[in-house]
Amino acid sequence: MTHSPHPPNQSPGYRSTLLRAPAQAPVPFKADPDAIELTSPVFGHDEVGALDADLTRQHSGEPIGERITVTGRVLDSDGRPVRDTLVEVWQANSAGRYIHQGDQHPAPLDPNFTGAGRCVTDAEGRYRFVTIKPGAYPWRNHNNAWRPAHIHFSVFGRAFTERLITQMYFPGDPLMPFDPILQSIPDAAARERLVSAFSLELTEPEWALGYAFDIVLGDTPMETP
Amino acid sequence: MTLTPSQTVGPFYGYALPYEHDWELVPEGHPEAITLSGRVLDGDGEPVPDALLELWLGFTGDRGALLRGDGLVSGFGRCGTAPDGSYRFRTVRPSGPYLSLQIFARGLLRSVLTRVYLEDRPDPLLDSLDPARRPTLIATGSGDSYHFDVRLQGTGETVFLDF
Numbered sequence: 001m002t003h004s005p006h007p008p009n010q011s012p013g014y015r016s017t018l019l020r021a022p023a024q025a026p027v028p029f030k031a032d033p034d035a036i037e038l039t040s041p042v043f044g045h046d047e048v049g050a051l052d053a054d055l056t057r058q059h060s061g062e063p064i065g066e067r068i069t070v071t072g073r074v075l076d077s078d079g080r081p082v083r084d085t086l087v088e089v090w091q092a093n094s095a096g097r098y099i100h101q102g103d104q105h106p107a108p109l110d111p112n113f114t115g116a117g118r119c120v121t122d123a124e125g126r127y128r129f130v131t132i133k134p135g136a137y138p139w140r141n142h143n144n145a146w147r148p149a150h151i152h153f154s155v156f157g158r159a160f161t162e163r164l165i166t167q168m169y170f171p172g173d174p175l176m177p178f179d180p181i182l183q184s185i186p187d188a189a190a191r192e193r194l195v196s197a198f199s200l201e202l203t204e205p206e207w208a209l210g211y212a213f214d215i216v217l218g219d220t221p222m223e224t225p
Numbered sequence: 226m227t228l229t230p231s232q233t234v235g236p237f238y239g240y241a242l243p244y245e246h247d248w249e250l251v252p253e254g255h256p257e258a259i260t261l262s263g264r265v266l267d268g269d270g271e272p273v274p275d276a277l278l279e280l281w282l283g284f285t286g287d288r289g290a291l292l293r294g295d296g297l298v299s300g301f302g303r304c305g306t307a308p309d310g311s312y313r314f315r316t317v318r319p320s321g322p323y324l325s326l327q328i329f330a331r332g333l334l335r336s337v338l339t340r341v342y343l344e345d346r347p348d349p350l351l352d353s354l355d356p357a358r359r360p361t362l363i364a365t366g367s368g369d370s371y372h373f374d375v376r377l378q379g380t381g382e383t384v385f386l387d388f
Contacts, residue, residue, distance in 0.1 A: 004228075005227060005228045005229070005230040006230050006231045006334070006335045007230060007231065007232075007334040007335065008334070009333060009334055009335060009337075011334055014233075014332070014334065016233075016331050016332030017332050017333070017334065018268075018332075019267040019268040019269055019271075019332070019377075019378060020267050020268070020273065020330060020331075020332035020333055020377050020378060021332065021333065021334075021377070021378060022337060022377055022378055022382060022383075022385055023268070023378050023379065023382060024358075024382050024384075024385075025387075026337075026385045026386055026387035026388075027350070027353070027354065027384055027385070027386055027387060028386075028387045029350075029386055029387065029388070030349040030350055030353060032349060032350075034321060036281065036282070036283025036319065036320075036321060036323075036325050037281075037325050037338065037386070037388070039281075039283055039284075040281075041281060041285065041289075041290035041300060041301035042285050042289055042290060043289050043290055043291065044288065044289035044292070046289075047289045047290075047291040047292055048291075075226065077226055077228060078226070079226050086290070086291075088241060088242060089241070090237070090238060090240070090241030090242070092237075098237040098240075099240055100236070100237040100239055100240050102236055102237065102239075102275075103237060114240065115240075115241070116240055116241035152232075152234070152235065152238065152241070154234075154242060160281045160325055160327065160338070161338065161388040163279070163327055163336065164229060164231055165231065165232065165233075165234045165329055165336060166229055166230065166231055166232045167232040167233075167235075181232060181233060181334070182232070184334050185230045189227065190227065190228075190230045191230070193227055193228075193229050193230060194229070194230060194232070214229075215229045216226045216227060216228050216229050217228065217229070218228040
């Protein structure tokens with residue numbers, strides 16, 4: 001069984017966990033081949049639009065910001081591609097502002113940027129998004145708290161137990177050591193898995209910087225009788 | 226391989242993850258439709274207004290998980306909670322004894338996974354629980370209307386599965 005890389009839900013440095021993190025230990029699964037959590041919803045390529053993965057072409061004009069591509073593969077714990085699965089992303093604009101009405105950060109909205117995209121992985125488990133680099137933004141967790149630039153990722157695996165929502169960060173971001181959400185992950189090597197890699201190979205001349213970000217989904221711990 | 230760690234869904238998923246008719250796994254008027262509704266509550270018993278719930282029935286249905294319409298049945302749905310912490314799904318009964326429910330929220334660094342049993346019955350998981358916690362996985366109601374609250378923490382905390 002793989003050691004869990006996930007942050008403990010009780011992470012007091014992230015204040016919102018205080019009243020929301022379960023206090024009781026989770027209950028182990030019983031070995032049961034019929035457990036429906038071991039199956040997953042399926043997604044057809046016709047369920048997403050061709051332009052859904054290009055966040056720079058969802059409005060009449062181009063968004064302000066540094067154009068980037070984010071590419072990677074969704075893999076299982078044995079390194080096999082997870083094909084035909086749904087990948088969803090959302091992010092702030094280049095000024096660090098979400099279009100969500102709850103975001104009150106006094107930075108400008110961009111009429112040409114919504115910040116949401118989705119795609120279905122190909123036969124190699126690959127996904128690709130075109131977007132702009134999100135900005136950092138302040139939040140009220142503690143005095144002078146800023147989130148490092150990040151893109152939210154939502155991914156399905158081959159089982160409902162492999163379902164993962166996470167955040168992708170950018171290499172060299174000076175805010176990462178101060179972020180209680182990223183730092184809630186105890187293991188430094190596991191935190192590093194959430195930092196994308198800049199790739200000159202993926203960078204397209206005269207057009208967009210390329211970042212690589214692979215996602216590895218876990219298997220289910222099962223208690224055998 | 227090293228697994229990718231989880232991070233919170235945060236407060237701002239609302240313009241990205243919900244989709245049209247996401248909470249309706251079956252169309253209105255479907256002969257076998259049931260409703261499952263309830264609230265998500267925090268450790269003080271206060272409503273959680275920014276949680277996202279995903280319901281999985283264990284079968285695909287007629288088409289992919291996102292598509293709706295044409296009277297078709299889907300095995301997957303989503304619902305964001307309202308300001309009073311409430312959610313609702315229109316679904317059909319699962320093929321087995323329970324529905325799988327996953328909850329995401331600001332303040333949850335990883336989602337929590339639970340089961341909604343429509344009736345109390347002998348079951349390997351239910352029977353393994355502290356009897357005092359068993360009722361947290363049993364929906365109340367009957368016929369075509371069921372109620373299931375998710376208590377993230379504190380008195381009556383819902384049983385969550387290790388995954």
